[in-house]
Amino acid sequence: MKLTDTKNIMVYVETKDGAPVSVALESLAEAREIADERKEEVLAVVIGKKDDVVVNTVIEAGADKVIIVEEESYLFEKYAGILKELVKKYKPSIFMAGATLAGKDLTPMVAKEFETLSAVDVLNIRIDGEKVVLTCPVYGGTILNDIVMNTTPIVMTVRPGSFSKNIVAGRKGEVIKEEIAVPESVILSKIVDIIKEVAETVNLEEADVIVSGGRGMGSKENFQLVQELADICGGVVGATRPAIEDEWVPRSHQVGQSGKIVAPKLYIACGISGATQHISGMIGSGYIVAINKDEDAPIFDVADVGIVGDATKVIPLLIEEIKKLKE
Numbered sequence: 001m002k003l004t005d006t007k008n009i010m011v012y013v014e015t016k017d018g019a020p021v022s023v024a025l026e027s028l029a030e031a032r033e034i035a036d037e038r039k040e041e042v043l044a045v046v047i048g049k050k051d052d053v054v055v056n057t058v059i060e061a062g063a064d065k066v067i068i069v070e071e072e073s074y075l076f077e078k079y080a081g082i083l084k085e086l087v088k089k090y091k092p093s094i095f096m097a098g099a100t101l102a103g104k105d106l107t108p109m110v111a112k113e114f115e116t117l118s119a120v121d122v123l124n125i126r127i128d129g130e131k132v133v134l135t136c137p138v139y140g141g142t143i144l145n146d147i148v149m150n151t152t153p154i155v156m157t158v159r160p161g162s163f164s165k166n167i168v169a170g171r172k173g174e175v176i177k178e179e180i181a182v183p184e185s186v187i188l189s190k191i192v193d194i195i196k197e198v199a200e201t202v203n204l205e206e207a208d209v210i211v212s213g214g215r216g217m218g219s220k221e222n223f224q225l226v227q228e229l230a231d232i233c234g235g236v237v238g239a240t241r242p243a244i245e246d247e248w249v250p251r252s253h254q255v256g257q258s259g260k261i262v263a264p265k266l267y268i269a270c271g272i273s274g275a276t277q278h279i280s281g282m283i284g285s286g287y288i289v290a291i292n293k294d295e296d297a298p299i300f301d302v303a304d305v306g307i308v309g310d311a312t313k314v315i316p317l318l319i320e321e322i323k324k325l326k327e
Helices: 022-038 052-060 076-090 101-113 220-233 241-245 276-282 311-326
Strands: 008-012 041-047 065-069 094-098 118-122 124-128 131-138 143-149 154-158 174-177 209-213 236-239 266-270 287-292 305-308
Touching: 008 022, 008 076, 022 041, 022 052, 022 094, 022 124, 022 154, 041 052, 041 076, 052 065, 065 076, 076 101, 094 101, 101 118, 101 154, 118 131, 131 154, 209 220, 220 236, 220 266, 220 311, 236 241, 287 311
Parallel strands: 008 041, 008 094, 041 065, 065 174, 094 154, 118 154, 209 236, 209 266, 266 287, 287 305
Antiparallel strands: 124 131, 131 143
C-alpha cells in the first residue's frame, strides 16, 4: 500500500497509574503535526479499562478518535493481537508507540504481521513524498542514522523527549469502542501473581530533573550527596548499573540501556565515566552537566557543561551555592 493511499496515523497510548505516559502524549503531538500536513486523522489506541480522564487527555493531546479496547491486565500476546487486528482494520500509514518496555515488546509483533521493519528510538520524522525518513540513534547515541521507509504501515517506537507535547484544552474528538477476541491458542503467557516491589519506586521517565551517580562516587555513604543535590534541585536520583550492583540504590533508579530511558530537562551526571549503555539511556536530555575527575571521560563528549573534579568535593560546593541562590 502506498503512503498516499492511507488516511490515518495510529498511536498506541500506554497508560501507567491511570494516566497516559509522557512519551505517548509526545507521540500524539508529532502525529497531529504530520496528520495536519497530510490531511489525515490521528487514531489513538487505549487498551485497558475505559477512563474518561485518560480519553479527554488523549484527545486534547492530538487524537481525532480514541479507540478503546477493554482488557483487565497486560498480556503481551493479547495486546499484540489486538494491535495487529486494529492495524488491519484501520490501515494506518504510520503506527507509533513509545520506546518503553511494552512499546518495544509490541511493535516488532505488529511489524512482523505486515512483513515490514520496526524502527526503534525514533528522534525525528520527515515525510518526503512516498518516503518517510526516520532519524534513530546508533552506537549508544553517539551517531544519528537516517532510515528511509516506503512501505506501509511504517512501524516505530518513539524515544521519550524527542517531541514536545501540545495539549489543546477543550479539543473535541470521537470515542470508538472495539471488541477484539484474541485466540487463546496464541496466548502462551499468563499472570500468576503480581508482586509489588518493596523497594522505593521512582518515576524517572516523567522527571524534569535527574541527578545520577556512578561508581566514581566511591561509596554508598558518598552517594548520599547525589540524593542531597537532587533534593535541592527538585529532582530525582538516577544511577549507573555499577552503582546499582554495589547496592548503593535500588534497581528502580537505573538509567541506561538495561534500565530506564530518560529525557529530563536537566541531567546531572556525578562520578559517571559515560559507558555507551548509560549514555544511550540519557542522551535525549535537554541539558547535561557532567562532573568527573577524568577529563577524558566519554561523558564529557555529550555534556553541555563539564566540571573536571572529584564529584564528592564538587557536589557540596554546588549545594552550598544553590542554597545561597534560594535565600
